[in-house]
Amino acid sequence: MSTLLNVAQQGLDEIIAIRRDIHAHPELGFEETRTAAVIAEKLRSWGVEVTEGIATTGVVGTVRGRRAGARSIGLRADMDALSIGESNALAHASKVPGRMHACGHDGHTAMLLGAARALAENPDFEGTVHLIFQPAEEALGGAPAMLQEQLFERFPCDRIFGMHSYPALPVGSFGTRPKEMMAASGRFRVVFKGSGGHGGEGPHRSNDLSVVAAHFILGLQSIVSRNLAPTESAVVSVGHLGAGDAKALSVMPAELTIAGTMRAFNPQTQTLLETRIRAHAETYAQSEGATAEVTCWWLCVPLFNTPDATLTAVSAATDVVGPQAVQDDLPRITAGDDFAYMLHQRPGAYMLIGNGRHDGDGGGNVHSPHYDFNDKVLPYGIAYWLSLVNQELGGRLGRA
Structure with a gap:
């Protein structure tokens, strides 16, 4: 066990209790008032400088090193839950019907709080650490909202770092990659409109939107396979x-809606997907004498890690778990995270931390009603944040 893991283990029972309390009281994006209050109260109790109300519910804690230094970094965790009903039979399961922490944000918050406490107790580094607790990561634009409120102007960061739970990796491991790592995440909605009619007596006098929908859905499957090079991904x-x-059941509908998601790794592919979805919808609608109203929008941009910051992140993780447990060239992931917007304004890196996966209560993948952040991961995440401070700000945390 690394010395940083020893530091992270100190007071771990309190961090576990905070994590489970947040899990039991999930809040959706821009509604994280209770969660933000818990974060602010804990930070203040440890002597951390606190700023609240950024982008409605965002919180930033600031810890200044005891040694002089001009550099500053940002460490970011997200706070919001999802509109999913929890199926876990756990003592700390969600107490709010139809809401749960199904993506590990409760764990992300707890790990950053654990790092905040350790930094406040021993600020043996040069410069400043800004602990950024972001609201509304789940498709509501929390990161852009914080940036619009001058996040980096108010809390200068030479580099910014993020971290996310990843069930595909075992506990005690990390993974990342330089440059493009995660996809832009978008949505589309198509509303087909026709005359409607009697499906038994007069189908020949109606625009059959089910035929339009069938052709459209099948046509969507050719967009990626026949418009992108085989080496590309979307x-x-x-x-x-x-x-x-x-x-x-005898009535043919006069309106039919089809909606879904798009993922792409560059702006050109984003434009291509929008263009082809629109063309397919309009063409198949016209073939049956119907119309199509198409709306496409993007929730986040592609996530690009800065290569030199990625090397720092890999080095920080290696100091915690050793090189054998750190993947430095993880395959690209078609999930999205609006932390990408922060990386568009400041150099930095995004790290995945192994959560492990099993069946039953507390297992499975993220966005599942059975998912629960694995508390065994907490010390690894706390130690990683502390290791980054050592790497970036000449810290001596966990060192003799």
Whole structure:
């Protein structure tokens, strides 16, 4: 066990209790008032300088090193939960129907709090650490909202670092990659409109939107395979299909909605996906005498790690768990994170921390009703943050 892990283990019971309390009281994006209050109260109790109310519910804690230094870094954790009903039979399961921490943000918050306490107790580094607790990462634009409120002007950061739970990696391991790491995440919605009609007596007098929908969905499958080079990557998936009334099965609907998600790793592919989705929708609608209203929008941009900051992140993780447990060239991931917007304004790196995966309560992947952040991960995440401070600000944390 590294000396930083020994430091991270100190007071760990309190950090676990905070994590489970946040898990039991999940709040959606820009509604994290209780979570933000818990964070601010804990930071102040440890002597950390606190600023609240950034982008509604965001919190920034600032720890200044006892040794002189002009550099400053930002460490970011997200706070919001998801609109998912929890299926876990755990003592700390969500107490809010239809809401749960299914993506590990409760753990992210707890790990950064653990690092904040350790830094406040022993600020043996040069410069300043800004602890950024971000609201509304889940598709609501929390990072852009903080940036619009002059986050980096108010809290200067030479580099910015983020971290996320990753069930595909075992506990005690880390993974990242230089340059492009995560995809832009977008959404599309198509509303087809026709005359509607009697599906039994007069289908020939109606625009059959089910035929339009069938052709459109099949056509979507060719966008990536026949418009991108085989070496490129993108995703188009349907997530919603709605029309008609289950109690009126003889009625052909006059309106049909298809919606879904898009993923891409560069702006050119983003534009291509939008263009082809629109063309498919309009073409298939016209073939049946119907119309199509197409809306496409993007929730976050592609996430690009700065190469030299990535080397620092890998070195920090290696100091905690050794080189054998750190992947420095992880395959690209088609998930998205709006931390990408922060990386567009400041150099930095995004790290995945192994959470492990098992079946049943507390297992599975993120965005699952059975997912629960693994408390065994907490000391590794805390130690990683402290190691980054050592790397970036000449810290002596955990060193004799």
